Amino acid sequence: MEGLWPLNIGQVSQTLKRLERDSFIVESGEVTGPTGRKAVEYSITEEGRSELAAWWTRSVDKQPIERDELVLKIALAAGRSDVDALRILDSQRFATMKQLRILNQQASEMPEERSARRLALEREIFDLEALSRWLDRAESLATPRSLSPTTKPEED
Numbered sequence: 827m828e829g830l831w832p833l834n835i836g837q838v839s840q841t842l843k844r845l846e847r848d849s850f851i852v853e854s855g856e857v858t859g860p861t862g863r864k865a866v867e868y869s870i871t872e873e874g875r876s877e878l879a880a881w882w883t884r885s886v887d888k889q890p891i892e893r894d895e896l897v898l899k900i901a902l903a904a905g906r907s908d909v910d911a912l913r914i915l916d917s918q919r920f921a922t923m924k925q926l927r928i929l930n931q932q933a934s935e936m937p938e939e940r941s942a943r944r945l946a947l948e949r950e951i952f953d954l955e956a957l958s959r960w961l962d963r964a965e966s967l968a969t970p971r972s973l974s975p976t977t978k979p980e981e982d
Contacts, residue, residue, distance in 0.1 A: 830942045842868065850874030904970055912965065919961045926954045 845851045846868070854869035870878070896918060903911035929951050936944050 830946055845874070848873075848877075850877055900964055911969075915961050915965050919958065922954055922958050922961065926951065926958070929954065 842851070846853070849871055851868040851870055851874055853866055855867045856864050857867045858864050900911055900914055903909040903914050929947060933944070933947055933951065936947070938944075
């Protein structure tokens with residue numbers, strides 16, 4: 827999984843502490859790295875093995891996005907006469923398609939194998955394709971009825 831995400835040593839330390847607290851791992855010694863720095867070595871416990879086996883079989887629920895800035899931006903723009911919601915959609919579509927071209931180029935240069943980097947890249951491509959479809963759908967929706975020509979939107 828090297829190179830997939832930047833390693834945050836603080837997060838690693840906290841995760842190791844939680845795993846140890848929950849009895850999933852135990853300290854098993856000390857190792858010396860290539861630079862001569864010493865580090866604690868951990869071993870998985872039986873309880874840890876059981877939890878890992880259960881984790882492999884659990885499906886992953888997609889976590890809801892609490893505040894999607896793009897949704898908020900488009901929804902707020904729809905209620906204003908001084909902001910062009912279609913221009914926002916077009917700008918986002920352009921940026922999305924540009925990113926898709928870059929990622930597809932990267933994918934074409936990678937081996938067709940189930941590596942962590944390839945899987946992450948493919949996931950990002952599919953997410954951007956879904957965003958592109960959503961932008962098309964958002965554009966096809968009508969302006970809210972509360973903003974008919976006789977109704978003046980509130981301005982800040």
